[in-house]
Amino acid sequence: MHSGDTALSKSRIYFMAALIVAVFSVYLIHLFNLQVVNEEFYQKRATQVTQRSIPIYAQRGEIFDRNYDTPIVSNIDSFAIDIIPGEVPDGERDSLYRRLAEYLGGSADDIKRRIPLSYADLYQPVEIKSGITLETITYLAEHLEDFPGVTWRNKPIRNYVEKETLAHVLGYVGDITREELQVLYNKGYSYGSVLGKSGIEKQYDLLLRGQDGKEFRTVDVRGRKVGEALVSEEPPVLGNNIVLTIDRHIQSLCEKALGQRIGTVLVTKPATGEILALVSYPSFDPNLFYDTSNTEAFRQLSLNTQFPFLNRAIQSQYVPASAYKIIMTTAIVEEEVIPLNKTILCPGYFNYGDRVFRCHKHSGHGHLALFGALAESCDVYYYTMGAEYLGIERIVDFSRRFGLGEPTGIDIPGESAGILPSPGWKSKIYNDRWQGGDTVNMSIGQGFLAVTPIQMANAVSMIVNEGTVYKPHLLKEVRDPVTGDVIEEIEPEVLSTSTIRPSTFQAVQRAMRQVITEGTARVVLTTNATTVAGKTGTGEIGIDNHWHSWFVAYAPFDSANPDDRIVLVVLVEAVNEWEWWAPKAANIILHGIFSRMNYDEVRANLHTWYLRAESQGER
C-alpha cells in the first residue's frame, strides 16, 4: 500500500468540486425561476382544467374453427359498473355499497375492497363489476338518485359459444393482475386491460387484443369532468380474428365418442402438424370467468379432484404401455437384430435373472414372429428383444428419435415433457443403478417411462410420414377483423427428421395394419369406412382390474395422398370403469370422420355390440 501523501492532483479535485457546485447552482437558479419567478404561471396551471385520458378498450378478435363460418369465440355486449369515489358523499359510502351489493350480488365488502383507498376523493371511475345485463342497468338508470357516483359503460364480454367444448384449447380471459402488469409493463397493457390467461387466448393475446384507444376529456384538478365535450379521440384498433386448425365437427364427434370418461382424444394431420380435434375430459366452462367477482366457480373447479383445468392431451403423463411397442418395432426392424420371420417362443412368462415377467396372456402365445407379436401384443417377444437383442442404450436412442422426453412445442402454454428414463437418468433421480429388470419393463412401455398423448401422436406421425414430424399447432390463419382477408397463414414447420430408413417405417406401417386386421383390435375396429393401422395399449398403474386404455392409429392405411391421412390418439384413464374404451371410441371417431357422419348417425349406422350395450345404459 501507498504511504505518505497521496499523489492526487489538487487541481483535478478542485475541478471536480467546481463542476459539482456549478450543477447545483444551475439547478438552483432553474428552480428559483420555476418556483419564485414563474410561480403564478404554474399555480394557474395546477388548478386549471386539464385533460385526462380515458381508455376505450379495443374489441378482442374472434376465434373460428377451420371451417371459418361461425365464430366459436365471440364478444357479446355487456356492461361494467363504475363508481366515481369523489361523487359519493362521505357518510353514504357504506350504505351505497350495501345497496349495490343487493342488486349486483356479492357483498358490500367486495365492492369496498375494489376501490383503492388512494382514490377516495378522486373523480376517476373505478370498475366494481363487469358482465352486467341491460336489465340491471335499466333498473339503476331508473333509480339513479339512490346510487350517487355510480356510472356504467359498455364492456363486451367473451362468449365461448360451445361452452365446455375446446375449453382447454381456447383458454379464457380475465382482468390483468398486478403481477402480470409488472411483467408486461411498457407492452401496451394497463390497469383494466383484459388479457388471455391460458390456452390460445394467452398464447396469441397480442394478435387478439388489438390496441386500446383513448378519449380525452377536460377535467379539473380533482378529475371532475368539466362540460361534456369530448376534446379528441384516438380510436381503438380492433383485434385480429384467428382461425384454428380445429374442425369443430370432428371435435364434437370425438367429445361424444369419449363421453363422460376421464381421458383425452387427439386428431392430427400428420402432413402438416395441424390439430383437428383435442378433447380433454372433464372440461370447464370458460364463460364462468368473465365475472371476476364470481370467484366461487373458479374455486370449485380448482378444488375438483378430477382436475378439469388439466389439458390431459399435453399436460398429463401416462405410461404408454403396449402402444410403445410401435417404437420398439421400429428399433427392431431398423437395427436388424432379428430376421422378420424368425419366431420366438412365448410360454406366457419370461425369466430374467431371478425375476419372472408375465405376458398378458398367461397361457402364452406360442411361437411368434415380429408382426404376429405386435398384432397379439405379445409381451414375452418384446421382453426378449429389449433385454437380449437391443439393450437399453438403443431403446433410449430410438425413444429419443421419436421425441419422447421432449415437449413437442405445441402452440399453447403448459406442455409437459414426459419422462424418458435411462441409466443416467435413474442414477440422477433415484441415485440407483439401472437394473436389467428396468430394461425388461421398458420394453413393453411400462416402468418409469411416461409420455403425453401429443407425444404419441407425433410418434405415429413420424411412422406415417416415414421420418418427418411437423410441429403440432392450433393456429391456422390470422384474418383481418373487418375485411376477413388472410393476414398471415401458418406454414407447416418441420419439428424433426429422422435418419431411419423409409423401408423400416413401411414395415412398421404394415405391422400396425396387421394389428387391426388380425390382431388385438380386430374385434372392435369394425368400421368399413376406411383402412386403419394402429396399436392398442393397456397401462398397468396399480389399480386392480383397471388399466389406462390407449389406442394410437392412423388412417387411411392405403391412401396414396398424404393429405388424406389423419393420426388419432385416444386415452381413457384407469380411474374409469374398465370397458377397454379407447379402441371402441376410435372406431366411432374413424367411422364418423371417413363416412362424414356425426355421432348420432354413427350410432345408427355402425352396428356394434358395445354401442348397443351402451345405449341401454344411456348417459
Add this chain to the structure above:
Amino acid sequence: MRSKSIFGFDLLLFIATLTLVSIGIAFIFSSGITSTGIIYSREYIKQIIWAITGIALLILFASIDYALMRRWSLRIYLGFAALLFATLFAGNVVNGAKSWLGVWELGIQPSEFCKLATILYLAHILDKYSSQIKDLRYFILFFGIALIPVGLILMQPDLGTAAVYIPVALSMLFIAGARTRHILFIILTGFLLVFLTMLPPYEIYLAKRTIPAMSLLTDKTLAAYLIAAVGFICALALTGYFLIKKTYFYWLAFFSMILTLALAGSFVFRGALKEYQIMRLIVFLDPNVDPRGAGWNIIQSVTAVGSGGLWGKGFLKGTQSHYRYIPQQSTDFIFSILSEEWGFAGVTLVFALFLIIIIRGIFIIRTTKDGFAAIASTGIIMMIFFHFAVNVGMAISLMPVTGIPLFFLSYGGSSLWSVLISIGLLMSFYLRRFKI
C-alpha cells in the same frame, strides 16, 4: 472548512445524512395519504425500518477498519456481479426490468449494492496500479471493471441504473490521474453516440420534415458505407502514426475512431432501444410531442414543482401529488412532492444538505493519506452527485426520465442501505485519515 468532530467522528456529515433520511420518510408518508387524510400506503413504515437498520449499518461500517473492505474488495465485487448474473435468471420483474432478487417478501436489488462494490474494487485497483494509469492498456482494463456490471444491468434491462456507472468510473479514473485525453475520448464518444442515435427519431417527431442527409444514418447500406469510410480513415491515420509518429496523425486517429465507434454504436442502439425508451428522450427535448403519454410525467412534475412557490403549499397539502397527477411519487418523483409542499425554501435546504455531504467528501479526499480512501471517496460522492443530478434534473425537466432514485429521500430499502453504507465508509476513511 474545519470538521466539527467529536473524537474524530464526522458529526456534520452524520447530521446532514440523518436530516435527509428524515425528510425522505416525511415525504414518503405524504405520498401515501389522500387530501382528506386517508393513509393508503404503509411504505413510510417500511422506510423507517430500513432507515433504522441502515443507520446501524452506517455506524458498523464507520467503526470497522476499511482496510478490511479493501482486502475483500475483489470478492465483494465478484459476489455482486454473480448476484447480478443470477438476477437475470432468477430475478423478479418490476416495472419491466428483471432487477429484483428475493425470497418471500424480502428482496434486494443487487444493482444498487453493486455500485458500491464496483467503486471499492476499482479504487483498490487504481491505487495499486497507480503508476501504470497513464498507459492506455491499463486504462482500458480499469474501465472494463466498470463495464461488466453495466453489461449485466443493461440485460435486465435497466438503462438508467447502468448509465450511472460510467460517470462514476470516469471521475475515479480522472482523480486517480488518468490521461485527460483518454477520459475525453469516452465522454465524446458517449455524447456523439447519443446524439447520432437520437437524430433519426428527432427527424420523425420534432423536425417533422425529411432531412435528406439522414438517410446516411437510417439506410442500412449507406450507413455501412459511411462506417467503413470513417473506419478506413481511422486505420490509415493509425498506420501513419505508428510509422512516422506525427501528432497530427494521432489526433486524426483519435477523432476518426470516436466517429467510427459512435456511428456503429448508434446503429446498434437504435435496434436495441425500445420505442418507449426513445420516446422518453424525445419528450425530454419537447414534452409536448406526446403530452398525454410519455410527456405526461414531465409536464405534471414541472407543474407541481413550479406551483410550490417560495414557501410551498404546506406539508400534506400538495394538490398535484395528492390528486395523483404525479406517478411513482414515493420513488422516482419524490422531489416533485417535496418542491410542491415545501417550495423553494425546502428545495434550498435539501440542496444545502446534499452539498454538505459532498463537500465533506471532497474534504476527506483532500485530507486522507491513503490513495485508496481518496479514490473510493471520489466514487462515493460522485455516485451520490450523479443520482442527485439525474433525479432532480428529471423532476424539473433538465434531464430525461430514467427512473433512478434520489438517494436518502426515495422509498426503497436497497438504495437507502447502499447509500448509508457508503456514508459509513466515508466516515471510516475520515476516522483513519492519518493512519498508514
